[in-house]
Amino acid sequence: MSDKHVDIDTVKYISKLSKLKFTDNEAKKLAGEFEAILGHFETIDKVDLSDINVNEFDEVNTEFRKDVPKVFEDKKKLMQNVKSLRDGAIEVPKIIE
Template sequence: MISIDDVKHIAKLAKLRFTDEEAERMAKDFEGILEHFKSIDKFDLSAVDLNKYEDGLKSVIREDEVRVYENKEKLFKNAKTMRETYIEVPKIIE
């Protein structure tokens, strides 16, 4: 059973905030998702060949191209803070 405290803990880790009503709704939604996974776990997949679609597949890799973007002002217009030519981002590790 997912409790409201579990939802609030997960929200804190994700840097989200929920009201008690929203946390209660999320707990019910999480329970529904977990129940769905429990029903999927009941399927017998022992006869499924995991390598069936492996033959003939190959990775598609594009070549890297170095391009100079001339309009730096337009390029960085959405950056909140800049230091020289670097975008500064807030520290996320606590």
């Protein structure tokens, strides 16, 4: 396990940024789950990939669909879950600290 640990305060900070609310018990449970997830990443990070040629997949012929813009006709349905509109655009709250 790494030197950094996910504690309840870290979970509460993340939840504040994501506008989620957790009880202390939920935050404690999530802290443990985050620790487990980070542990998995540490395990993956230890895998030796030195014999893997990352350029091997450059030769693959990938077919892409054409990116064709389409007009969405049912604007009412499109905007049914939008909390705030300004000048026809979706307005979202500022979340950067």
